[in-house]
Amino acid sequence: MKFENRLVLSAMAGINNAEFCNRQKASLVILGGFNADKNSMDAARAVVARGRKEFVFDDPLLGIEMELRKIRKNFAVNVRSSTLEGYLETAKLVDSYGGIIEINAHCRQPEFVLARCGEWLLFNPEKLFEIVEKVSRIAITAVKLRGGHRIDYERLCTKLFEKGCSALHIDAMIPNGGCDLFLLQRVSKIGFTIGNNSFVDRESGERMIRSGAKMVSAARAVLRDANFFEKMLESRILSEPVVMETKTVNWS
Ligand SMILES: Cc1cc2nc3c(=O)[nH]c(=O)nc-3n(C[C@H](O)[C@H](O)[C@H](O)COP(=O)(O)O)c2cc1C
Secondary structure (H helix, E strand, O other), X not given: OEEOOOEXXXXXXXXXXXXXXXXXXXXXXXXXXXXXXXXXXXXXXXXXXXXXXXXXXXXHHHHHHHHHOXXXXXXXXXXXXXXXXXXXXXXXXXXXXXXXXXXXXXXOOHHXXXXXXXXXXXXXXXXXXXXXXXXXXXXXXXXEEEOOOOOOHHHHHHXXXXXXXXXXXXXXXXXXXXXXXXXXXXXHOOOOEEEEOOOXXXXXXXHHHHOOOOEEEEOHHHHHOOOHHHHHOOXXXXXXXXXXXXXXXXXX
């Protein structure tokens, strides 16, 4: 898969719909986070009830499809689900529109963790491996991970690539602020990574690329400045094209 620059719009639940994504100059936009089954959607309703934004749809898959019909760019869909079925159905849908499925092993809102999605998967890697193995037979697969935990990230990431991941999206957050470039450097030796956290200007983005990430993603900076990606394209490094080797394994 070819991308015309190294810039990625990172998922923002309740914000990254097709209309918002289509406006961005990033070569890859991540729709969602969406919720693919009843339990994860109930968790989203509970999160909304305490004042956070989420996409809430009566029919989760139809809600996702309505956005896919409108997207006009290279895209991924960031998704949470309590069931394997939810990931598989989303993968079929995303693949039929030519996108990437991004399994959310990142979200730490307690409602989602209780529903066995988001960060729960980081601490239950066997479940995550099973999801990736099966989903990657259907669609190009990425996993969004959060750094900052006492986890053997190199081991985890090696296994995720073996199971069929084409890319890992690493929120290399340092608990008290900033980006763990050393984590990015180690994981990027294993496979294609999108570096994330605190990409706020050209220098911070270029640092992540120099650490080995092939692409860099931003979320909060885009909320602060609607022209963020346009400005980042003034960087020679960030505006370079990049190719992601994709692995969609058809084992049937
Ligand atoms: C309003 C908001 C909603 C978010 N929703 C999601 C989400 O649904 N899924 C996800 O993987 N990350 C989500 N994130 C995390 C971002 O994608 C990103 O990893 C994080 O904000 C760090 O990147 P930044 O420093 O560029 O903001 C969200 C962030 C924000 C600010």
